[in-house]
Amino acid sequence: MDLLRSQTAKTILLLGSLSGAFILFTGAVGMIAAFHEREVVDRFISLGQLLLIIAPFVTGYYAAGKLRALGEDSPVLLIGGITIGIMTAAPSVILLLFNSDEFRFLLDLTLRLIPFAAASIFAWRLHRAGSETQMAIAVWLVVAVLVGIVTFSFALIFEIKGDLRSVLVNINREWVDVVTFDNRKDLARGIGAFSLISVVAGFAGSILYLMPNLPRRALIYGLGVTVLVGAFGETVRLILQENIDRDTLKEIFRRDTLRQNAALALFIISTVAGFLWAMFGRQARESFHSINVSQRRSLNIIGLVIFVVFMLALPWLIGRTLSDVAVTIGIFVLMGLGLNIAIGLAGLLDLGYVTNYAVGAYILAVLTSIGPLGLFKGTFTFWMVIPLALLAAMFAGFIFAVPVLRMRGDYLAIATLGFGEIIGKLAISDWLKPLIGGAQGVQAIPKPILLGAELKNPEQLYYIVLVASLVCLFVSIRLNNSRTGRQWMAIREDEDVATAMGIDTARAKLLAFTLSAATGGVAGAIFAAKVGTVFPNSFTVFISINVLSLIIVGGIASNPGIVVGAIVLIGMPELLREFSEFRFLLYGALLILMMIKRPQGLIPSKIVTHEVRTGVKPKLAGAE
Amino acid sequence: MALLEVSEIHTYYGNIHALKGVSFEVDSGEIIALIGANGAGKTTTLRTISGLMEPREGAVIYEGEDISSTRADLLVAKGISMVPEGRGVFAKLTVEENLDMGAYVRRDGDIKDDLKNAYSLFPRLEERKKQFAGTLSGGEQQMLAIARALMSKPRLLLLDEPSMGLAPVLVDGVFETVQRIASEGVTILLVEQNAHMALQIADRGYVLQSGEVAISDTAANLQQNETVQKTYLGID
Structure with a gap:
């Protein structure tokens, strides 16, 4: 009993249950089965199976760190890893048993035992707390009857339907196939394989922790690269396809999956590279820091040139499909930079940003379309309408800002959320149908034409987005240190004091909303030109939420953060399209994880870093 | 009058x-x-x-x-400047940015000189000019709030409870x-x-x-x- 109460045991049990719950949960929502569809290494391991291994492995590694911090010895760490492996598999194994014909009676038995167990625990605790024996017995009876009724109804449901699937729809054949590593017929073997792999993974996790620093870092690097390349096999193949010949590609990939030899080679290469980096990386960084300022400046310029060339060459390196993803990311970068003016600089929580996106898209659609709804049938070109879309969005931003000027914080957020909904409803309404087509939307939007050439492919549209984003980034950076930017920051900090500084807060807020809307309009127009049609269902509240999330994940008020946030939140789901039903689940999990581990965002701005760690003295700005 | x-x-x-x-x-x-x-x-x-x-x-x-x-906000340009109760410095702007905010309504070219004046009046602020205002001590924040109010070159300075929440030693300094x-x-x-x-x-x-x-x-x-x-x- 004392052993169970020790901090060590608590840590192991807690982490083990978490890992077990994770595997059980992802199985029950169907993620494991869905992820099984994508193979990481050809005929060796799928993404779903990888999930089963990664959970105990990572938890084992993490637990080893925790246990070491508690002062435990290496054997305890290893035992911890093994325990976590067992605990990871246990809940799913129990579910497997409940689900099998031979052991169904276990489920019945458990359901019948639950009321007695629950009642006994209650009564025991009461007794321990000093209650009268009669009282404890009375409580025992009441709890047993109540819980009994609930479990009895459950049992009834199972009896009628005959299996667990009536309640847990995803505990199905596919799930069983994955967790038993394709031993559905021979359950004992399947459970054995599953448990063994889980235990080995947990053990391996703790061993990895115990390794000396150099090989450990090298291994983490090698495993990470291999798993990422495998998981994003399709993306990697698309990139390689543009740059190497077909036969070599066939050696590496079987369709979208990494071949076993290729995976092994990749693992070895990346581990060696990781080893070299771990050994010499610090030296390299130190020598970079020790060189003098002018040399460093020229190195920076070289870096910038390489970056620019890379950005310009990107569509030809990554091919059509990924260029399309890049354009989508760019559209969201544009919106992120715009919304950041309202949220990051002026502190105005705008949840209706989709409004500006919709206005931009519809303006472009109606003015340039050559279909029945086009007002001018091709008289106006993309380039003429872009400034109009920008102005129209700014006007919309201005109009919507006027009534909410006096609101602050949560009230502002709710009001803007409402405006976003209004736009969606207007777009689909019968009232505006003659103009913007209602649910049918506007079709036949021509592609932009530049110097006589039609920019019809994503590779070409990419450059429009790139230029627009760069312009926007430039304006954004300049605003940060301008009089205008400062007045917004002052309002964000304290509206009353800002007024006392002589700032006209109403004007400043109007300006923030209006400017913030501008890039949304451009983004919408580019989106409309890219897709060629505009439908109302493209403009839902999820656009606003996506833009807001990418700002939060990247780092509020941080321009590079917004770019990274867009790549992570918009790019990744595009690449993992087949798992799109789990998109928001992953979004939610990612956001919660961010709030716990990195509330300041991936690339935080100086100010937010300070805000999050109040009490810690911030690094002096501009100090070496 | x-x-x-x-x-x-x-x-x-x-x-x-x-x-x-x-x-x-x-x-x-x-x-x-x-x-x-x-x-x-x-x-x-x-x-x-x-x-x-x-x-x-x-x-x-x-x-x-x-x-x-x-x-x-229009009164600031007319020469009335206020140091709000509880100091009200912009915690997440640096000391110098706070002072710049004080000169928000001015468009003349002497702001740099006034910044120097402010620093000579409050040498502590110069030492900490790149630091976030929120990290200053209470007394330093009060000095910053006053210095910031002076940056608008007021003819009338309104001070709301400048001694509030300060240690007695610092109170003397503020009144001086x-x-x-x-x-x-x-x-x-x-x-x-x-x-x-x-x-x-x-x-x-x-x-x-x-x-x-x-x-x-x-x-x-x-x-x-x-x-x-x-x-x-x-x-x-």
């Missing part, structure tokens, strides 16, 4: 009648202290003068012009600074609960009681006044 003339102002918070006909005058170059207990209407008076609130009746006349319904600013020709209207210190540096004082001016006299006389001694100075 008085620089600032407050005549018979009535200010309300909703239905609550906070100021019931407050009148007083501030002459150019004076230090005037408004003292009174909690809830007497001191801060409300300052907020009414600075334009954050509007009086329902009465007038605030500054340099011969009625400013009762002029917006707060206020005197020094006044000696450079800035008129000062000081709202204080610390009546003892306020009356020591003030020329004249007004005692507010439940939204009305109860006593008005020179600071020296007020210090001798029996009621004031009993109620605000803690002398029996």
